[in-house]
Amino acid sequence: MKKLMVRLIVSAVFFASAFMINNSQIKLIMYAISYVIAGGDVVKRALDNIKEGEVFDENFLMSLASIGAFLIGEAPEGVAVMLFYQLGEMFQSYAVGQSRKSISNLMDIRPDYANLLRDGEIVTLSPEEVQIGDIIQIKAGEKIPLDSIVTEGNSMLDTSALTGESLPREVTVGSELLSGCINMSGLLYAKVTRPYNESTVNKILELVENASSRKSKSEKFITKFARYYTPTVVAIAALLAFIPPLVIKDATFSEWIYRSLAFLVVSCPCALVISVPLSFFGGIGGASKNGILVKGGNFLEAMAKTETVVFDKTGTLTKGVFKVQKIHSVKDDPRELLKLAAYAENYSNHPISLSLKEAYKEEIDSHKISDVEEIPGHGISALVENVRVLAGNDKLMEMFGIPYDKETSGGTVVHVAADGQYAGYILIADQTKEDAAQAVRALKDQNIKDIVMLTGDSESAGITTAKELGINKVYARLLPADKVEKVEELISQKSGKSVLMFAGDGINDAPVLARADVGVAMGGLGSDAAIEAADVVIMTDEPSKIPAAIKISKNTIKIAYQNIIFAISVKVLILILSTFGLTSLWAAVFADVGVAFIAVLNAMRALTYKPLPLS
Amino acid sequence: MKKTYRLKGLDCANCLEKMERKISKLKGVKNVTSNFFTEKMVIEADDVFMAEIEEEAAKIIKKHEPQVVFEEV
Numbered sequence: 001m002k003k004l005m006v007r008l009i010v011s012a013v014f015f016a017s018a019f020m021i022n023n024s025q026i027k028l029i030m031y032a033i034s035y036v037i038a039g040g041d042v043v044k045r046a047l048d049n050i051k052e053g054e055v056f057d058e059n060f061l062m063s064l065a066s067i068g069a070f071l072i073g074e075a076p077e078g079v080a081v082m083l084f085y086q087l088g089e090m091f092q093s094y095a096v097g098q099s100r101k102s103i104s105n106l107m108d109i110r111p112d113y114a115n116l117l118r119d120g121e122i123v124t125l126s127p128e129e130v131q132i133g134d135i136i137q138i139k140a141g142e143k144i145p146l147d148s149i150v151t152e153g154n155s156m157l158d159t160s161a162l163t164g165e166s167l168p169r170e171v172t173v174g175s176e177l178l179s180g181c182i183n184m185s186g187l188l189y190a191k192v193t194r195p196y197n198e199s200t201v202n203k204i205l206e207l208v209e210n211a212s213s214r215k216s217k218s219e220k221f222i223t224k225f226a227r228y229y230t231p232t233v234v235a236i237a238a239l240l241a242f243i244p245p246l247v248i249k250d251a252t253f254s255e256w257i258y259r260s261l262a263f264l265v266v267s268c269p270c271a272l273v274i275s276v277p278l279s280f281f282g283g284i285g286g287a288s289k290n291g292i293l294v295k296g297g298n299f300l301e302a303m304a305k306t307e308t309v310v311f312d313k314t315g316t317l318t319k320g321v322f323k324v325q326k327i328h329s330v331k332d333d334p335r336e337l338l339k340l341a342a343y344a345e346n347y348s349n350h351p352i353s354l355s356l357k358e359a360y361k362e363e364i365d366s367h368k369i370s371d372v373e374e375i376p377g378h379g380i381s382a383l384v385e386n387v388r389v390l391a392g393n394d395k396l397m398e399m400f401g402i403p404y405d406k407e408t409s410g411g412t413v414v415h416v417a418a419d420g421q422y423a424g425y426i427l428i429a430d431q432t433k434e435d436a437a438q439a440v441r442a443l444k445d446q447n448i449k450d451i452v453m454l455t456g457d458s459e460s461a462g463i464t465t466a467k468e469l470g471i472n473k474v475y476a477r478l479l480p481a482d483k484v485e486k487v488e489e490l491i492s493q494k495s496g497k498s499v500l501m502f503a504g505d506g507i508n509d510a511p512v513l514a515r516a517d518v519g520v521a522m523g524g525l526g527s528d529a530a531i532e533a534a535d536v537v538i539m540t541d542e543p544s545k546i547p548a549a550i551k552i553s554k555n556t557i558k559i560a561y562q563n564i565i566f567a568i569s570v571k572v573l574i575l576i577l578s579t580f581g582l583t584s585l586w587a588a589v590f591a592d593v594g595v596a597f598i599a600v601l602n603a604m605r606a607l608t609y610k611p612l613p614l615s
Numbered sequence: 616m617k618k619t620y621r622l623k624g625l626d627c628a629n630c631l632e633k634m635e636r637k638i639s640k641l642k643g644v645k646n647v648t649s650n651f652f653t654e655k656m657v658i659e660a661d662d663v664f665m666a667e668i669e670e671e672a673a674k675i676i677k678k679h680e681p682q683v684v685f686e687e688v
Contacts, residue, residue, distance in 0.1 A: 045681070052678055058629070093626050096652075103652050209655065213648040226629060274628040274651070281652050 004090055008083065011038035015079050031075040039066065039082035056230045058268040065264035069585060072254040080586035081265060088593020092270070095600040099278060102607055106285050107208065109161045109180040109201050114145035117189065127179075127196045138188045144177045147199045148190035155186035162204065163539045164291035180204065203531065207293050211284045212277070214296025218560050222276045226269040233575070237263035240579065255581065262578030262588040271567040271592075275599035276560050282606035283556030290611065291539040292549045299535040302518050303553035307498030308490055309448050309546065312483070312512075313455035313465055315505035316522050317439075317543055318430040322351045324359035325411060326427035337424045341416050343369055343384040344391040352412055355428050375399070379414070390417040397422070409464055429461070435544040437469045442547035444470070446554075449498075452490060454483050483512045491517070503538075503546055505530075520546060551611040559606045563599045570595045617659045618669075622676065623684040625654050630679040638672045655688070 011034045018030035039062070046059040054060075062085050069078030114127045115137040122137055127145040130136060135151060138144055144157075156168040159181045168184055171177065177190050180201035196202060215223075241260035245251045280297035287294050294300045314320045327334040342360035345353035346369055357364065371383040378399060379392010390396055397404040397415050402422050407413045411429030415422070443451055452473040455462045462476035475486050491500050502509075502516035505523060510533040513519030521534035523541030531537055538545045574591055577583040625631060628651045635656070639647040643664025649656040660668050673685050 049678065054633075054678070057679075058627070089626075096626070100652055100654070107653075209650065209653055212650045212652070213657075223632060226632065268629065270627065270629055273632060277628065278652060281650070 001090060001093065004086065007037055008086055008090070011035075011079075011083060015076075015083065018076070028075055031070075031079050035066065035070075035075075035079045035082055038079065038086055039063070042082065042086070043067075056234060056267075058270070061230075061234070061264045061267050065261045065585070068257060068261045068264075072257050074258060074585070077258075077585040081261075081589045084586060084589040084593060085265075088589070088596060091597045092274070092593065092600060095597055095604075096274065099282070099600065099604050099607070102604065103281070103285055106289055106607070107205060109143070110205060111143040111145035111179060111201065115139070115142075127199075130192055130196065132192055132195060134192045136190055136192060138177075138183045138190065140183055140185050140187065142183055144179050144181045144183060144190075146179050146192045146196055147194040148177045148179075148192045150175045150177060150188055150190050152189040153186050155188050156184040158182040158184050161289075162200065162291065164289060164545075165540055204288065204293060207295060207531075207537070208284060208288050211294060211296050212281055214298050215277075216280055216297035216301035216560075218301060218557075218564065219277050219280060219297055222269075222272050222564070226273050229269045230267050233263050233267040236575075237261070237267070258585070259578050259581050262583065262585055263575060265585060265589045266571045266574050266592045268592070271596035271599045272564065274596065275563040275567070275603040278600060278603035279556055279560040279563060279606045282603055283552060283559075283609075286556075286607045286609050287549060287552045290545070290548060290552070292545055292552065293537040293539065294549070295535050295537075299518055300553050300556055302499045303501065303536070303550050304557045305497060305499045306448060306501050306518070306550055308450040308452065308494050308500040309443055310452045310454060310487060310490060310500065310502045310516070311471070311543070312502075312504035312509055313453050313457060313462060314430060315541075316503055317436045317453065317469060318432050318465060320430060320505070322355040322412070322428050322430055324355060324426055325429045326407075327424070328405060328407070328427070329424040330405070330422055331424075334424075337416055338426065340384060340387075340389050340418060340423065341391050341414055341426055344372075344380050344382045344389045344416070345414075346382075347372055348374070348380065352414065352428055356414070356426065387418050388420070391415070408460065411461055411464070412458075430465070432465060432468055433541070433543060435542050439543040439545075439547055440469045440471055442544065443550075446547060446550055448550075450490070450494070454478055454486055456480075480508045480511065483509070484515050487512055487515050491515075501546070503543065505541070509533075520549070548611040552609060555609045555611075556606045559602060563602055566602075567595050567599055616662045616665055617657060618665070619688050620656045620658065620672075621684075621686055621688045622649075622654045622656055622680075623686070624680070624682045625651060626680060626682070634672075634675050634679050637675050638668070641668050641671050643668055 014030050014034035018027050021027045021030060042059045043063045046063040049057045049060060066078040066081040111127050113124050114130045116123045116125055116130055117135040117137055130146055136148060150171055150173050154172045157171050159169055160166050162178060162180050179199040237260040241257045244256045245253045280300060283300050284294050311317050327338055329337045338360050342356045343364060345356050346364050346366060368385050369382055373381045379396040381390050390400060391414055402417050404415050404422050407425060407427055411427050413425050413427055415425045417423055440451055451471050453466050453471045454475050456478055457476060459476040462474045466474040478486060487502055494500055499517040501518045501520060502512055503520040503522060504512060510529045513521060513533040518536060519534045520536045520538060521530035522538050536549060570591055574588045578588060631649055631651050635647050635649050643661040646659040676683055676685050
């Protein structure tokens with residue numbers, strides 16, 4: 001590039017001095033020298049390509065335009081075309097180089113090495129060579145090379161490269177480490193859980209790099225446009241050069257050829273071919289910086305048209321962790337009530353039983369439990385310290401004819417009776433995620449028409465969560481197959497080209513993720529099936545990333561359209577002006593390469609865009 | 616067989632588009648995708664033709680962008 005710069009400067013010096021010379025022959029020689037220095041290689045490449053049958057190649061078109069100018073006696077214009085063209089190319093490749101650098105910085109999450117602990121010694125090798133079960137050492141400041149579990153040490157992790165989350169995460173023995181994060185403080189030893197090619201960091205890089213092969217409609221349009229644009233413009237140029245002088249009285253060939261040369265100058269679709277895909281690639285890169293992996297330009301484009309967002313409840317809007325929320329004791333000690341329930345449910349592994357045991361905290365002495373009987377769909381009957389305990393739902397109480405207190409709020413109610421006497425109930429419910437309500441609000445702010453929640457839970461649980469979050473459409477008691485059906489129904493209801501987005505945590509949602517126009521898997525790195533089926537993977541489990549993704553999508557589309565409209569209108573303007581002889585050649589080439597340069601810079605905004613903290 | 620190549624020094628996105636189209640027409644090629652920004656090209660083809668395709672692809676690339684270094688990654 002430096003070489004080119006020197007050449008252009010020398011060429012410009014000859015060009016300038018030619019202006020000052022009066023002798024017209026020497027003047028022409030000076031122009032010719034200036035021209036050869038600036039654009040000799042372009043002409044050479046053009047000639048080479050003609051031999052190969054490649055006519056509409058930009059080298060050829062520029063050579064034709066500039067040599068044509070020489071031939072009709074506009075030598076300075078010919079030199080100017082070549083000079084500006086080369087200058088523009090130089091700026092453009094500088095801008096492209098810069099964009100490449102920002103993109104590769106962004107992708108700089110690939111770990112270079114791993115410190116393997118082997119026979120008490122540390123060996124440094126490439127992450128690909130480490131195997132499952134190996135123990136690796138990660139020093140402060142190093143990248144986690146492989147997905148692993150901490151076996152020794154405490155530290156803080158910087159997960160921002162993966163999740164966009166700026167708060168460091170604390171890890172200790174037993175914590176899961178995702179490759180690509182940075183160990184900020186302590187020394188860690190960890191046991192490798194996945195080989196490198198299945199590791200988080202490798203999956204992310206593959207997703208982002210492969211994303212460009214699924215092109216958006218705008219990109220496809222540009223590719224098509226580029227294919228027809230050049231031949232069309234060249235054909236018009238040919239007509240313009242020869243028809244008017246033959247038809248119009250007093251029109252000269254040199255005048256009309258001059259005008260047609262401007263067509264050749266703007267006949268390269270470069271600005272569009274670079275800047276539109278760059279906008280999308282930048283958008284995908286920028287999204288991944290925020291912890292949102294988009295699997296293709298087509299999905300990034302589609303998200304901007306979202307009209308309906310369908311959420312799965314458990315694990316997506318709620319934490320999916322059941323907790324005892326309320327203990328309602330008829331007589332006295334709530335602790336005693338909890339104890340009875342925990343003992344009765346001791347042998348069950350149902351999430352409800354687990355949450356009872358977790359709330360009870362104390363060790364359960366299983367010798368005190370006997371004669372356990374499960375009554376399917378109702379609950380459990382067990383003998384605890386010689387007391388007949390019944391623990392279960394409303395139906396269980398009704399079955400034994402025991403009067404009980406009603407609880408109407410969402411969640412699961414476990415009634416407890418001791419020796420036929422009603423003792424009270426325990427309310428167990430899932431908690432909504434901290435940012436769930438905020439996510440719903442942000443979606444409403446973005447004019448999403450329909451926000452829907454689907455759940456396999458009871459109506460009361462569904463309605464309670466929906467009310468809390470401000471969602472007004474809930475469909476409850478759905479089996480996985482019902483969810484697909486519901487989503488299909490919602491797709492048929494939405495207006496023409498709008499998009500339905502479904503967000504789920506992925507474990508049972510793969511068919512729904514695949515069916516939705518855009519399927520979003522949350523906290524996705526856990527489940528391979530979800531990553532496979534989803535179009536967008538959110539690295540964290542924050543639902544607020546969904547409105548953020550839509551924002552990024554809208555911003556990217558805006559930039560791509562700006563570039564399309566800007567580049568095409570400048571080109572059309574030049575074409576119109578030159579048809580009427582209102583512009584000079586060098587102005588045309590200057591405008592054309594200028595557009596390309598500005599479009600590339602504009603496209604880079606897609607990469608650095610931050611969907612500001614949502615209100 | 617799928618092979619990934621690096622096209623170091625790519626300058627012209629339109630040319631890449633043309634190269635991709637030409638390479639995809641070579642005998643035995645199943646699919647070609649390329650990325651101007653990461654300078655990568657993935658060629659998927661029958662094993663038998665791979666060596667030949669590679670050679671032809673290098674020629675096509677050379678023609679459009681002589682400065683590009685074409686190598687497998």
